[in-house]
Amino acid sequence: MPVKVHIHATHRRFTDGQEIVLVEGNTVGECLNHLVQQFPGMEKALFAKKDKLHNVVEVYLNHASAHPNELVKPVKDGDEIHLILMLAGG
């Protein structure tokens, strides 16, 4: 059973409108790399540079914060990753 990645609403234009993308990997980083392989547009949306997420991107694993060192957090089949964007307006 693969890992489910929940795509942020503003990123769904990069995933053909898909809200959930199924990926494989042993860590959050591997899962996100697999996501980018499937949908290359997600790379710029998520990563400032290789292995460095944009500061605005938050990662939650099974509904709990994966911060800090999100990318090396281990995942197992059936886990869920949510990609969320920091908000600043008022």
Added chain:
Amino acid sequence: MLTSKEKERYDRQIMIPEIGLEGQEKLKRSRVLIAGVGGLGSSIALYLTAAGIGRIRLVDHDSVSLSNLNRQVLHWEEDIGRKKVDSAREKLKKLNQSIEIETIDQTLSESNVSLLVEGCHAIVDAMDNLPTRYLLNRCAIQKNIPFFHGAVQGFEGRVMTILPGKTACLRCIYRGSIPEEKIPVLGVTPAIIGCVQATEVIKYFLGIGRLLTNRLLLYDGRDALFTEFTVYRNPECDHCGIPVASTACESLE
């Protein structure tokens, strides 16, 4: 003590078993700082004033402009050009004359934040930028004042309640600065998020329910969905992290 007029005014919430006369008196004795009187601040201030929070301090340096009016419902067309704190105070006093509304027409900064929060029992985040939120977060922790975070963008919003020294703070999930830019907001989003923040403030003063502590509540109006995520205190947080010395003490226990 509540006056007979106040008992009548707040009757529908005094009827709530968790509130009662005692709870209403607690609200009357409470002092709240609302940092920002924009979109979030409008709904927070309106509902805390209506609920009978005794003293409300509003801080905002800005003046009302036409582009504010889609979301900042305390300000009307006739207020364009006025100081937001003056416009807000006038409306809030018309809503509930008995509430003390203190206005401070200043920009929150490193040098004045400590003075501005002085005497308040709760700090409510209604800012429109992250740097000032972090100033408030740090000050709240230093002064041990609960901090009620809220933020919005577009159809989305988020809320988290911070009890200094006990629960994850805003900085615990800090990933670095983000570019400051003009932020799109649908008017109803800060109304919803501000009302959740106001609910948290009221619950805190009454000592009831389950606060959004160590819980980040996300709202997405597009999907009409609330989602909750667990957040953790970061021992290395530069605002609320456990000092090395006390960590060492704890490990000896």
